[in-house]
Amino acid sequence: MMAYNKSLQLTNNTPLETLYFNELIMKKVYESSTALEAYMVKNLLASEGIESRVDGEHLQGGIGELQAVGIVRVVVDETTYLKAKEILDKWESEQSNLSFEKPKTRSNTLVPFLLGSALTAGLAFWVFSSPVTTDGIDYNGDGFMDEKWVYKGDRIKETSIDRNLDGTYDYVYYYDLKGLVKSAKADDNFDGIFETEITYRNGTTTAEESDKDQNGIVDYRVKYEYGVLHSIEFIDEASTKIKKRQRFGLGKLVSADYDSNGDGVLDTHYSYDKYEESK
Numbered sequence: 001m002m003a004y005n006k007s008l009q010l011t012n013n014t015p016l017e018t019l020y021f022n023e024l025i026m027k028k029v030y031e032s033s034t035a036l037e038a039y040m041v042k043n044l045l046a047s048e049g050i051e052s053r054v055d056g057e058h059l060q061g062g063i064g065e066l067q068a069v070g071i072v073r074v075v076v077d078e079t080t081y082l083k084a085k086e087i088l089d090k091w092e093s094e095q096s097n098l099s100f101e102k103p104k105t106r107s108n109t110l111v112p113f114l115l116g117s118a119l120t121a122g123l124a125f126w127v128f129s130s131p132v133t134t135d136g137i138d139y140n141g142d143g144f145m146d147e148k149w150v151y152k153g154d155r156i157k158e159t160s161i162d163r164n165l166d167g168t169y170d171y172v173y174y175y176d177l178k179g180l181v182k183s184a185k186a187d188d189n190f191d192g193i194f195e196t197e198i199t200y201r202n203g204t205t206t207a208e209e210s211d212k213d214q215n216g217i218v219d220y221r222v223k224y225e226y227g228v229l230h231s232i233e234f235i236d237e238a239s240t241k242i243k244k245r246q247r248f249g250l251g252k253l254v255s256a257d258y259d260s261n262g263d264g265v266l267d268t269h270y271s272y273d274k275y276e277e278s279k
Contacts, residue, residue, distance in 0.1 A: 026053070027081045030074040030088055035155075035178050038072045044091060045076070050084050052076045054154060132157070140165050155179060164190050239264060252276055 029045075029052070032038045038054045045052045055073045076084045132152050136145030144167050150158040156179050160169040170187035172194070180203035185194040196210040208222040217240070221233040229251055234244040241264040246256045253276045257266035271279045 025078055026075040027078045028073045029076050029081060029084045032072045032074075035072050038074050039154075041074050041088065045074070045084055045087065048083075048087050050076060050080050050087070052084065142167070166190065168192055170194075236262070242266065 030038065030041045032041070035054065042052050042054055052074050053076075055075055132150060134145075134148055134150050136148035138144060139146040142165075144162070146162045146165055148160045148169070149156060150160075155177065156175050158175065159173040161171040161173075162169050163171055168190075170190055171184065172186075173181050173184045176182045181200045183200060184198040186196040186198065187194045188196060193214055195212060195214055196208055198208045199206050204227040205224045207224065208220075209218045210220040210222075211218055212220050215237070217235075217237045219235045219237050221235065223230045223233075229248045231248065232246045233242050235241070236243040236259075239262070242259070243262075244256060244258045245266060247254050252274065253272050255272065256270040258268040258270070259266050260268045273279055
């Protein structure tokens with residue numbers, strides 16, 4: 001699942017040539033590895049009367065993908081590019097001088113610290129006080145947004161998906177301040193109840209927990225390594241101990257361990273061949 005860039009959203013009525021045209025007249029003026037720095041540059045340009053846009057903040061990671069680096073860009077209209085570049089060159093030069101200048105007195109080091117703190121606080125206030133907006137796609141034309149995106153300012157906050165197009169959302173993604181997926185919930189039997197919780201690290205799936213019979217007790221766990229299926233655990237609800245653990249390699253079942261007498265010890269082992277047949 002990819003996080004969406006609000007400035008490049010497509011609708012059924014958006015001509016493809018319009019997107020190409022918009023991209024051609026915009027020029028990259030700054031590139032960063034974090035969205036936070038990119039928005040700081042955006043605010044700097046805005047204070048000088050130059051409009052800009054942050055692109056790529058939601059492509060820093062996705063489901064089953066490793067986090068990418070250096071893809072958050074600040075772009076401006078080509079008519080303001082030279083002025084924007086001049087402002088940023090001056091700003092970067094000042095930052096460099098601050099970094100290498102040897103502090104002479106306590107007051108000299110305190111001023112940049114206070115300025116940095118004020119800028120950070122102001123940026124945090126801007127992020128958290130931004131208005132919430134929604135957008136989405138109606139895939140089957142029934143008037144219901146089958147995929148809905150919720151934004152706080154320009155930052156993606158939440159995505160809801162109606163996978164079976166029945167008018168009820170059955171998969172919801174939640175994003176962190178970098179635009180990376182941090183958690184999700186799923187209704188995989190489409191009964192209106194979210195029985196599965198999914199967690200992520202750096203936008204990559206790490207684990208799932210499910211209450212398959214919906215009685216309030218987790219009875220099924222899935223673990224991933226770097227977004228790849230590693231193991232599945234079946235939980236005995238009475239004891240909350242593992243009843244069976246399956247291990248996988250490249251998506252195939254490799255082995256399994258089973259608690260045959262319910263004492264909490266996995267005492268029976270099974271191995272499987274490449275066809276997932278017991279050896």
